[in-house]
Amino acid sequence: MSEAIQFELKENLVPAKYAQRLKKSISLLSGIVTTLTLFVIVLVVFVARKSPSIEKNKICLSHACVKAANMVIENMNFSVDPCEDFYEFTCGSFVKKTVLAENQRISTFDRIENQLGQSLSDLLTQSDSESDIEPIKNAKKFLRSCLNESNIEKNGDAKLMRFIIKEFDGWPLFDPIFFRNETQHAYKNLAALYKYGIFFLFDLYVNPSISNPTIPTFKIYQPSWFLDKSYYEKEEKMNSYKNFIAKILRLYNSSNSDLTDDIDKMVELEKKLAMNLLNTAEKRIMAYEKMTIGSLKKNFSEFDWETFIQKKVFKEIGNISIGDNQEVELFSFRYVSNAIKIFTEELKKDKKNLDNLLIWSFVKKSLHFLPKAYSGLTPKLAKMFPELERFTNERLLECIYSVTEQMEYAVGRLYVENFFNHDSKKASFEMIKNIQNEFKIMLNEYDWMDRVSRKAALEKADSIDIKVGFPEFIFNDTYLIEMYQEYKMSEVEFFENTYLINRILIEDNLKQILKKVERKVWQMGPAIVNAFYNPQSNQICFPAGILQAPFYDSKSPNYLNYGGIGAVIGHEITHGFDDRGRKFDKDGIFHSDDSGSLWSNKAVENYKNKAQCIIDQYSNFLVKQINKRLNGNQTQGENIADNGGLKESYRAYKRWEEKNGKEPLLPGLNFNQDQLFFINYGQIWCGKYKSSYLEKAVSKGLHSVGDFRVRGTTMNMEAFSKAFNCKPGQQNNPIKKCSIW
């Protein structure tokens, strides 16, 4: 399952380190993917100038409450008026105290992720025990191979060379005698890349059809191995890119031949392809053409579909025969149609150059499996091209994230077994039901929806598939062993291990074309600090990794839990009703607005007007650090989800409070329950960022940066201004408010 139409809670702008575009599919017998320092609590008795009297409330002194109070105190800037800038109020000290050093970003999420990484490393670096089942042993082996830097230093070079000779018959740049000036040879190399999960010309994979999510189909998207499109237009950037390639090539082959012309030609071709890429806003529209293999052949007759798709990819790699009638969904049309033209023209003009670039795309993706001389060059380049920057440069953590990604259910089992509090699963499930129910109550209140549209929305809200914590199958030894039976990892060969997994994933993905889609399966491993909505399965998912403080703690007061994971739950539910999600019905079938088959035209029009308010509002937000405004259009889906989510969770909390009474407050703080609800919400988005990261997040991200995830949502909520007694027109309480859900 690709990430193509999976809505995530937070931005993952850091590229997956190891080519990872596909997930192990789950079907019945096969399957689908900073330490929070505790400071000694300082009991600052702060008299909030605006808080209503709270003397009557009791104080909670449990560990969870003291820890939470501590975090609040550590993060907040008490000198700021929450009604002027709620983000600075909740996160001011966090930003001031956090030191970025080599990191491009440190946020609450990153701290928790780091902590999770540390916990996993404790488990995965332990030597094998007799009770470990085979997949756990293999996960440990994979980790050891990743950590075995001396082997990588010793053999990495030779491995790469052998691999290139074996799979691509050599690199024409250095092995001109092997070069075969034949069209078929270029298709063979294109497929060789595909076999290892590197999609050179376009992404190809099998997943549920947009028009009928019970049927698997074959999808084509623009690929992701390029640099950002904007760089290709800047001479200075292209020169550093060429220098980088030259350095890598010299490491690969120390011969003195002058490669300048070859590199120029390669980069020229890469640029030609990249200039047709769709940007984030264009991509998120999800426009696609329904075709068949037969119509691809007719419409793009210059490309040899028969050889590439039918013979090489499906037959040779997947051992599957597909006919001309096989349906295809073609996304990123502008890119794909031009890329095919460019590819086939180059094929006539300069096969050698094409081959050189194909192999470069492989080497570029493989740098991290190579000796330091190679991999050490990437951080330098990343200074010029922030999208190449990594989340961490610490080898152990990188390797942990990699094994967690590659074997998510095996690693997830270890995590859940050792660190997950099982009570959380049941208790958070109840919260989800409460918030889902609140959303349904809200749906009945909107006068801008007519009866038919409301009915469709209610049915959809009712049939959301809820996934919490972890799938039960991770504790079924037989199941897990079967799922990972092909993962026979070597102790030392990191390069081989990674490409073996990629190959397994590709074969597994291709085979899905023959199977019925099981919509209700898990799509994420448990050891992730994130949450998801999938419109095709109408599924919300909260992996075990996010069910911890400050999001959730079964021993914390519910005003914290609702401000934390509650807002996240609301966010994911609301994705089903954001500008894209609302077009999918309860069964995950996509309905275009023109069809009028899901909502009435009038309701769609009303919705669009309301969405426009949010688009305009966020477009006006200025990220001062880089002096750029947010892209309200590109981020609208996430902003709609943020705004709805916080409201739903707040209302659900108030309903809960009505039934169960007011909860004790936090020690050392003079805030009431409502205020603490909002403060905890604000603190899950605390973050400090390098400007290069912000540039990338603003231009390419689907999410607003943390600052505005806090300010935008609270600005639009009456309940917020009431909680903090804000005057109309104060910065964090504008008179004009936007609201859809």
Ligand SMILES: [Zn+2]
């Ligand atoms: Zn989201």
